[in-house]
Amino acid sequence: MIDKLKKILEDGEQRIAKTMSETELQDVKASLLGKQSVFTEVMKEMPKLDPKMRPEIGKKVNEIKSKFTDLIDKQRLELQLKADKIDESFDTTVPGIAPPSGGLHPITQMCYDLNDAFRSMGFEIFEEDDITSELYAFDKLNFPPNHPARESMDTYWLEGHDTGCACDKLCLRPHLTGGSVRYLQTHKPPYRFVYPGRVYRNESTDARHERAFFQYEALIVDKDFNFASGKILIKSVLSKVFGRDVPVRMRAGFFPFVEPGFEIDMGCLVCGGKGCSVCKQVGWIEIMPGGTPHPNVLRAGGLDPDEYTGFYVNIGLDRLVMMRYGVDDVRLFHSADLRFLEQFN
């Protein structure tokens, strides 16, 4: 009997070890431990045994069964591991599969970056119509009646909308600033807002000049504000765009709608201010106009310029994007060319 059990154990061990799959192992398990198992015969013979031997045999059977259970569990684990074992030759240098490509226009990206920065400082975002009237494009901005920008060489006037009154002489907006007056008229001071949008100039185009381009205007109007604080606006924009602190200088500049007016330069990032061909050897690059809104502009917006003052900057987004990425032709922005746009994921 002992020998028989020994044989059962040996056989069982071998059969378990030989299994190649979990189903096979399941079959082996049934024949070793199931209702009709290798022990069935042993159990049948039990009554015939010397009663003194029975506990020992019974104990032995249980030992074997328990051993089988362990072995089967172990074998199962091994089979599972083996089944999903990764081939040694697996090449991990094969490139991944790129997710389908989609994305925002690089100008939109820049605009959203700036929106986020200004929103975080409590600025509203303002948007306005592209078609405006001479009244808002020029008159309300303190443009003298004979300012060259009013002539058709610079502005896209609409056909059949010129009755002699500036109020219904229509054009594609040549700049955003007129729209800012609309904001002043319809909101209550103090003002903090940014105004992104596209503007249009009737010019011949080349790699640096476009007929449609994007501006981003930021305006603060408040009591007790001094122009030097405008630098904070400028620095906010530039550090957002270039990811670091950029040297900035404000120098004398003239624009009809600001007083005082500034040309705002940033330190040339190419040469670090030493002078190079990009900055025409001066170490500075002119990036935006700015200044305190002219009293006439504040008046047009319904404010008392003795009470209110502020600061305004107007940034050319195309130019900033060009500088950010090294784009050398402004016309690419309106090309709708996917080969270009796909580079800005």
Place this chain on the structure above:
Amino acid sequence: MKVSLDWIKEYVELPESMDLTKLAYDLTMSTVEVEGTEKLADKFDKIIVGVIKEVLPHPNADKLRICKTDIGNEIKDIVCGGSNLEAGMKVAVACPGAVVKWHGEGEPVEIKNAVLRGVPSFGMICAAVEIGLADLFPANNDHEIVDLSAFDVKAGTPIADALDLNDIILEIDNKSMTNRPDLWGHYGIAREIAALYDLPLKEFPKFDLKDVPALTIDIQDTERCPRYMGTEINGVFVKPAPYKIQQRIWKVGMRPINALVDITNYVMLATGNPTHAFDADNIKDHIVVRCANDGENLLLLNGKELSLSSNDLVIADTESAVGLAGVMGGSKDSILPKTQRVLLEVANFNAQGIRGTALRYDNRTDASSRYEKGIDPERCDQAFALSMQMFKEIYPDMQVVAHSDYYPTKLVQNEIDVSMKWLESRLGKVIAKEDIVKKLSELGFEVSFNEDNMHIVVPTWRSTGDISIKDDIMEEIARMYGYENFEPSPITTTFTGAINQLDIDIERKIKEYLAFRCNMREIFTYPWMDDEYVKAILQNTDNILKISTPPSPDESYIRSSLLPNIVKAVNKNLRYYTEFSIFESAKVFSAESFSTPYDPTEKLPVQSKHIGGAFVGNYKTINDLFRKSKGILENMSRYTHMEKFDFIKSDKPVWSDDVLWLNICVDGEKIGDFALLSKQIALQCGIKNNAVMLFELDIDKLRPFKSRTNTFTHLPEYPMNDFDLSMIIDENISWADIKNTILEVNKDNELLKSVSFVEEYKGKQILKGKKSVTLRLVIGSDTKTLTSAELEKTGFGVAKCLEDKYNALLRR
């Protein structure tokens, strides 16, 4: 504008230690943009004065000579082909290393020791044109070298020293001083520099004429000609101006002509006030300043023949126009070699008129670009005084025979009151009164105080529009104090509530949804449309606005829809891509209705923001293309949190396929279209093989939720089972019908949780006129685990209802 530092020094004494880079920087920061500085002497490096000692024939060439030339401390042999070589002549020698332009043409070349026809030559004896001096030393023929014998200098002297060209030229950006008429002459710039560095400015010379008979002048338009000084001078003749005058005007970019013309140019460059000299013998009777007659002809000095309009101001005699006022003289009365009497004009003209005339004839000149900035009439005094001084110097025998100064209305100087409290608040800084007075006085302002109030009288030269309000005074003080000396103070804010701009944010959400979730690519196109695409896609051009001066003749319409430009962009990208999807959001315009949202007098066309896009694929997989693109639109409202879209068929877009089109609605209102571009129109646009699904919707009509509106459902406690059915059904029974029927018939069956579309198939195994539709049911109970019999009862029950209603057949 070019500014000579040497000339500036005549009006303000600059310290020897003045750092040129700093001067350019300070001017740029406070006044005008200095675009560059040029050391004139650099151009003449290694070019010196040589004295020819002996001219010998060249053994191997008839036209060449060997010049024994003293170059300072030694005599060198220089081979030269000049036609005017003579012993004793002073010449310009370009030593090895100098850079010259060979015969004045082509690229500059560096001079080296050379052997010419077998004879070694040290450098080169130059013609004026070769060293850029042709304007100062015009040659009579191509072979003439420049003769410097008139200059009292020693051999070996650098040319720049010898010719008094050791100067520094500042290049100033004209655009940066359009608002500063006072800076368009050297004296004005000198005044700024003097104020910047607190240096004394020399007074401009004055001149008094005594006991001269009046000159008849007839000014017919006082408004456009506020002042006219006419002076008739006898005893003059045409000759070259003294070298000092020639080199000065030449250094700042003007060509010396003759003494009479050079005087007028010199005066303009010094004072900023243009002047003009007429040949008095050719003036019939007297000068008349009047508006031109329509169609009146005038031949200008530069040979241009103009047909004038009544908007042009002319200088005329009693017979005809002789010059375009403030722009350019006419050929009739210009200075000619025989001129013996001149009529000197020192005048002031109204800026607007001059600008209009110069632009009308595309004839902007040094004079017109100064007048159009708005020069003050008082400056005529300076220009006249300097002119007289120069005439006296150059023509000691000249006589002023007649003179008149027509100046009926004296310029009123602006007076401005500035409160010191206001000033300090705007500057964010207290600047000592004495410092303010000092700087403003240096700039010509008269300043007085009455307690907190500062009273300012603006100098005449800044009273023509430049300075009129207290903000202008603040700017003057700030720029003179130095913008860099003001430190920004933190910007304070008041919290009144969070910024909540649903209308602004919805556009961004949609764009980000399309770009990042739906993998579409954002494009920008111009607002004007190509006629070809307008004709193909929009067809009707009523109510489309037009640009009066379009970028090109076939791009005059501005968009009433995004689609023409999107289709054009599709076509363009088809050269490189076959499957892609793009979108654009922008304003569209229509003349259909107008509104007055701001100023009551204003009338603006209603402009709405649209978003449109294209999905490009091919006709073979049109089902996929349709479902993918429809899925993007269907899910947009959920993902961007706004009111749901419905798709209905009510109004077929003109550009769409006959079958594959839908309108997009929100709450019953049509907000856009979604359809396949018709094959015929695609071909018309040049798109041959690709299927283009287009959509466009009006963002302004979308209704964003104020907050998220997702709802939570409990997770099922008992298993939910997928149960797929494939039904063969008439091909004209729509999925919407099938789904509605199932839901309607089973509306009381709580076990049927959902019905969804899996696929549709038409083909070989299916009878013509039929289709196979596979749908998926989700069946389950909220209270127990279903038995397979219960599951099938509901599942096949659904099949049964379709069999009953549509005669459908379940595929087994």
